[in-house]
Every structure is written in C-alpha cells, then in structure tokens.
Amino acid sequence: MTDADLPAFRAALLDWYAAHGRDLPWRRTRDPYPIWVSEVMLQQTTVAAVVPYWERFLEAFPTVEALAAAPESAVLRLWEGLGYYSRARNLHAAAKAVVERGEWPRSVEGLRDLPGVGRYTAGAVASFAFGLPAPIVEANTLRLYARLLAYRGDPRSSAGQAALWDFAERILPPSPSESGESGSGVDPGLVNQAVMELGGTVCTVKEPRCGECPVSDWCGAFTTGLQSEIPLPKARPKITEVTEATVAVRRADGAVLVRQRDADERWAGLWDFPRFEPPSELTTNVPTLDARQPALPLGDGDTPLLAWLSTAVQEQTGVRCEVGAGLLEIRHGVTRYRIRLLCYGGTRLGGRLRSGATMRWIQPAALTDLPLSKTGRQFATRLADLSWEGDSP
DNA sequence: AATTCGGGGAA
DNA sequence: TTCCCAGAATT
Structure with a gap:
C-alpha cells in the first residue's frame, strides 16, 4: 500500500x-x-x-x-x-x-x-x-x-x-x-x-x-491467497505436569490457617493455604480421585505424604498439626501447566504462628473476602460447604 | 531473545 | 482437549 x-x-x-x-x-x-x-x-x-x-x-x-x-x-x-x-x-x-x-x-x-x-x-x-x-x-x-x-x-x-x-x-x-x-x-x-x-x-x-x-x-x-499462511503461528510451549499438595489446618474453633503470599512468590499478595510441591516419590502412589469415589478415603498411598506435609506445614508456619483428611483433588490446567492439587485437612496440635510472615486464622465462610488463586478458591468453597464439623477430620 | 505470568473462553 | 487472547516485565 x-x-x-x-x-x-x-x-x-x-x-x-x-x-x-x-x-x-x-x-x-x-x-x-x-x-x-x-x-x-x-x-x-x-x-x-x-x-x-x-x-x-x-x-x-x-x-x-x-x-x-x-x-x-x-x-x-x-x-x-x-x-x-x-x-x-x-x-x-x-x-x-x-x-x-x-x-x-x-x-x-x-x-x-x-x-x-x-x-x-x-x-x-x-x-x-x-x-x-x-x-x-x-x-x-x-x-x-x-x-x-x-x-x-x-x-x-x-x-x-x-x-x-x-x-x-x-x-x-x-x-x-x-x-x-x-x-x-x-x-x-x-x-x-x-x-x-x-x-x-x-x-x-x-x-x-x-x-x-x-x-x-x-x-x-x-x-x-496467503491468508491462511500469514501470520506464522506462535510457537507452542511445552506442557509441564506438576503435583502439589495443600493443607487446610483447622483450629478448635473451626478457623483455618491461611498465609499471604510474599512479594517474590507467584500470586504475590494473594492468600493461600499452606501449599507445597512434595518430592514426586511421595505423590505418585496417591490414588487418583476416580480410584476412590465417592469419598476421598485415605490409604497407604497417602501416608508418607501426610507425614511429610505435617513437617512442611510446621516449617512454613510454625504450627504443629496432624494431616488427616482427603478433602478434594483438583485438576487444573493453566498457561503451560497441568496441575494435580491434592487438598487435605489437618488439625492443629499446637505451636505459634511464625513471626515475619503474614498469616491468619479465619473461618471458612470469611474466605470470600480474601483474594485467592483459582484453585485456592475451589478449596475454600469446599471447606465452607463441608461445614467440616465434628472431631478430628 | 527467551521466559514468566499459575486465567478464561471459544471451537 | 487445543489454541488464542487489546502484553509487560524480567532474565
């Protein structure tokens, strides 16, 4: 032209x-x-x-x-x-x-x-x-x-x-x-x-x-006649598969522990449950959601992971807890990731929140006011629906 | 120049 | 599922 x-x-x-x-x-x-x-x-x-x-x-x-x-x-x-x-x-x-x-x-x-x-x-x-x-x-x-x-x-x-x-x-x-x-x-x-x-x-x-x-x-x-040849397509990124685990630690009054993500982390400023990427040998034997419908009973496949998570939660937050309820499994595809997120419930045994990090005990219903990631919101919604009453989950 | 960013919608 | 989206910042 x-x-x-x-x-x-x-x-x-x-x-x-x-x-x-x-x-x-x-x-x-x-x-x-x-x-x-x-x-x-x-x-x-x-x-x-x-x-x-x-x-x-x-x-x-x-x-x-x-x-x-x-x-x-x-x-x-x-x-x-x-x-x-x-x-x-x-x-x-x-x-x-x-x-x-x-x-x-x-x-x-x-x-x-x-x-x-x-x-x-x-x-x-x-x-x-x-x-x-x-x-x-x-x-x-x-x-x-x-x-x-x-x-x-x-x-x-x-x-x-x-x-x-x-x-x-x-x-x-x-x-x-x-x-x-x-x-x-x-x-x-x-x-x-x-x-x-x-x-x-x-x-x-x-x-x-x-x-x-x-x-x-x-x-x-x-x-x-080159409409379909131009422009050259964008290169497609390779997909990365990851398995993560997250824990909703519950206090006696029903409040759960959340932390605000640091400025140098992904989701900076958003809130999240303690979330980890465990060694793959701890997650490969965890049964899939489909394999244990309709509920999410824990089995031998979960046991080593639960112990690891208990330690990880304490290191990250200062709170000692027993991890002991399979609450949700989320499969989430986003950008170049395919994520399997294992969501567990835990019970607080003791310990104090580590100073320096922004953490909070909050009733599940009140999580609607905090900014969460997509998967964090799914877990929060499940927690509020569960009512999650009774004794140790 | 290549990678990260961690979501959703349309086909 | 796959591909793309009124990009910008960082490495």
Whole structure:
C-alpha cells in the first residue's frame, strides 16, 4: 500500500467500523481512567472475559483516586479469576503515581513510565483518551497488519515488530501540526479502534472472512491467497505436569490457617493455604480421585505424604498439626501447566504462628473476602460447604 | 531473545 | 482437549 492509498484505506475502514463496530462499554468514554483499566484487563485476555470484571471494578473504584486509596487486597479480590495478577498490582501502583502526580501523563512517553504500561497500552490510552496519533500493535493488529503487508517472516521477531509498528504509524491520519495544514479531521483513536475491531472480528486467526473485509483490495495476503499462511503461528510451549499438595489446618474453633503470599512468590499478595510441591516419590502412589469415589478415603498411598506435609506445614508456619483428611483433588490446567492439587485437612496440635510472615486464622465462610488463586478458591468453597464439623477430620 | 505470568473462553 | 487472547516485565 502506497501513501496515496491511505486516505481511501482509512475511509473504507472507518465506514465499516461505523456500521459493524461492537458497542463495548469502554468505547463509550474518553476518560483515561476507565479506558486504562480496560486496556490493562485486556492484556492477554479476551473481551468476553473482561466485560464483567471491568463493570465490577469501575463500580468499586469509580475514579483513579478511589483506586489509589484502596487496599491492595481489595484490588486483587476484584481481579480474582482474571489471572496475571501483576497487572492488578501494577495498576494499583500506577493509580497511586497518577494521583501523586496530580494529573494524567498526556504523552506516550509519560504513559509508558507507569508500571504495567508498555508500548501498546500507552498508544491505546494516548489515542483513545487523548486523541493523540499514537500507533498500536497487539494481537488483532499484528495479524491484520501482517496480512495487509503480506509479511512472510515472523511478525513477533524484532524485525517483524519494527515493520508492524512502522505500518501502524503510517496508517494514522496526519495531525494538523504534521501536515502543516488543517489536518485530516480524522480521530487517530477511531482508526486504532477500527483496525483492532477488524482484526478481531473479520481478519480472524482461522478462516478470515475476507469477503466481508472492507480493505481486502489493499491486502497483500488476500491478493496472493496467503491468508491462511500469514501470520506464522506462535510457537507452542511445552506442557509441564506438576503435583502439589495443600493443607487446610483447622483450629478448635473451626478457623483455618491461611498465609499471604510474599512479594517474590507467584500470586504475590494473594492468600493461600499452606501449599507445597512434595518430592514426586511421595505423590505418585496417591490414588487418583476416580480410584476412590465417592469419598476421598485415605490409604497407604497417602501416608508418607501426610507425614511429610505435617513437617512442611510446621516449617512454613510454625504450627504443629496432624494431616488427616482427603478433602478434594483438583485438576487444573493453566498457561503451560497441568496441575494435580491434592487438598487435605489437618488439625492443629499446637505451636505459634511464625513471626515475619503474614498469616491468619479465619473461618471458612470469611474466605470470600480474601483474594485467592483459582484453585485456592475451589478449596475454600469446599471447606465452607463441608461445614467440616465434628472431631478430628 | 527467551521466559514468566499459575486465567478464561471459544471451537 | 487445543489454541488464542487489546502484553509487560524480567532474565
């Protein structure tokens, strides 16, 4: 596509977007705060997954000041289930920075200084909220631009990224200052929304609907029949299988022991039951859930693991306990992991909580207020349902 | 340049 | 199941 084609390209794109663009809630505002929240939530996350989170989040924290003033655990609780929790921690830190600063950075460079804001997110907020001519490249536009350019190399390589970002900048409407005239009158943010929408709904990964594409005349892949060859697919990560074990230690009053995960751990800031990755020889003989339905009776296969867990709990928390109830087995696939999580109940025998770590005895019903991981929430829900009354579990 | 991040949805 | 997702930060 030559520069001479760009006005017609933009016109066809924007006409199509006006007719077919989705009415997404964050497209109804130019306030940088809700736009920024949406962009961070949408990092590596589908629109369908984000919408309900975005609505709840904005209801809880309507302004950047409200977010900055909130406890981090409240932010993480609202993020629970979205994954990639460093996004929530960075969002919170960035809100504090904006409030401290007194105003939003109004440039790509300024926005990029905020934690959790990279090249894409900075360009998105700059163009959507402030109408700046800032380019964007993300999953949808990577695919669209690679096809428009008929880019045969790896679009994720540095050479590929350079080509795509260059194209992303080239298609933006000239600003008044650049053209030295009155400008095109076209909003760069609208062009960016339109290319993402086109990439997301027409220029799809599989079976792109080129017949419905408003810019197929300018598409190098379409005109050469290479739609299904471009872009090169992302390399698939190898799957790692892990077996973990976790213990809900119960005190006499029914409270269970939880700890807040440290800043240098995965799930930093979230709460969790004492959780371990035991030596594999202790878990390989533990019967599977299917092998001992309907209940989870303990057998000889569990015994060495239970003893190991008892020691591990004491080392981690200071609490002495007897581990003695099979409560739940969770199979959880996430990112590149396939996890088998063995969940046991234990009874406190004595000992004091180790100082230095953040730990708490809490009634199972009250766990609803703490941010937990996906599997932690499943276990917590089971504990609350069990009522788990009576003597030693 | 490669890896981590430990979630969900659609097909 | 598999593949992908409005990426960023770290190593």
